[in-house]
Amino acid sequence: MELIKKILDGNEASAARLISMIEEGREEGYRAIAALFPHTGKAHIVGITGAPGSGKSTIIDKLAIKFSEMGKKIGIIAIDPTSIKSNGALLGDRVRMRGAERIEGVFIRSMAHRGYPGGIAKATMGALYVLEGLGKDLIIIESVGVGQTELQISSVCDTVITVFTPDYGDDVQLMKAGIIEIGDIIVINKSDMPGAEEAAKDIASHINYEKKDWQVPVILAQAQRGEGIDRIIDALGSHLEYLKKNNPKGEYRAQKLRKLMFLFLKEELWVRAMKKWIDRNEIKGIVDMVENREIDIYSAVSQAAGIILPD
């Protein structure tokens, strides 16, 4: 395919187009991915998550500049929320990536979260394949920082960086949502603000070190001034080495891919089943009964599932 050839030759416009096609869920896009697939699987995929405004984009900017100096080719996928009311989105992460944006070889793509069937992971996975085809060897995903999305993003990444700020006290929710558990590297950014040391200690005390043989580092940073970036780069290197040593055959990836495969399969089956059944009278009848409070939800679901997928 012409498009694939161009992407492999490093043509950014073609790569951008293919990412859009995946975002739009187009068949030809998926076919192109299948052709690109043999050229993927080698990049280090890093996810970065944390509360809004904690400094994720600024950190990525500084990381991309340093990694580029080291000769790495960087891809960045920046995900922002979609407005539930209008379905529109304001994608503003690039504003804080001014340095990276100027470097040739850094490809930045903003992505609205939308309400993707299969979750944000589905579009992100496609973008990852494309960026790898484009020759990127380090791809950083900035995520929106809430709940379910984070867990999905972590399943497409090798390493997850979680960013806190000294006033993270407001982020108890994040901790509850398992944000600390998914972090392989924890960064306390804006450490120019008071309380950074205490925050680092406090957060470290929430890490369950016994359960892991990887020692999650807690790094103090001031991304705006570029401080702490070297330590994050070292930690990324160490984590990649750790993964390789402990998973000589890429076992951790196998596990994540398996999880993703079933996640995508679940959504695909749902979409197909709905297309086929939503307007059929058997199903409509059951929905009517539920709406009229003639039967309970459990009975309704059992009946409907039995019709769609008989034993």
Place this chain on the structure above:
Amino acid sequence: MADDKKRIKILIAKPGLDGHDRGAKVVAQALKEAGMEVIYSGLHKRIDQIINIAIQEDVDFIGLSIMTGAHIPITQKLMNKLKEKGITDKMVFVGGVIPSMDIPKLKELGVGGIFPGGTPLQETIEFIKSKAQKA
């Protein structure tokens, strides 16, 4: 449910020395509320940077917000570079401080829509939507 439909994607860009982006941000917000996906460039972008962003983000429209009075040379440079790069699938809009006497010149340069300060937001939105349908 399924939400992988085509969306209108638009880049709102601030070229050159212009340090005023209140207007650009108001427009960006309004377009978002109208259901579009809006990429905001931030201040002081060079023309080649604006084109790079438009390529990487695969936008349908490039909206330049210019308050400095340099709208004609800036727009001319952008249109030339787009042509040079063979980019024909992105329509360019210009907004900001645009005297009405300059409008014919901008149209001649190939600009798809011109929104001088004070243009009702709804008008801008409707115009972009109508252009998107034809695309």
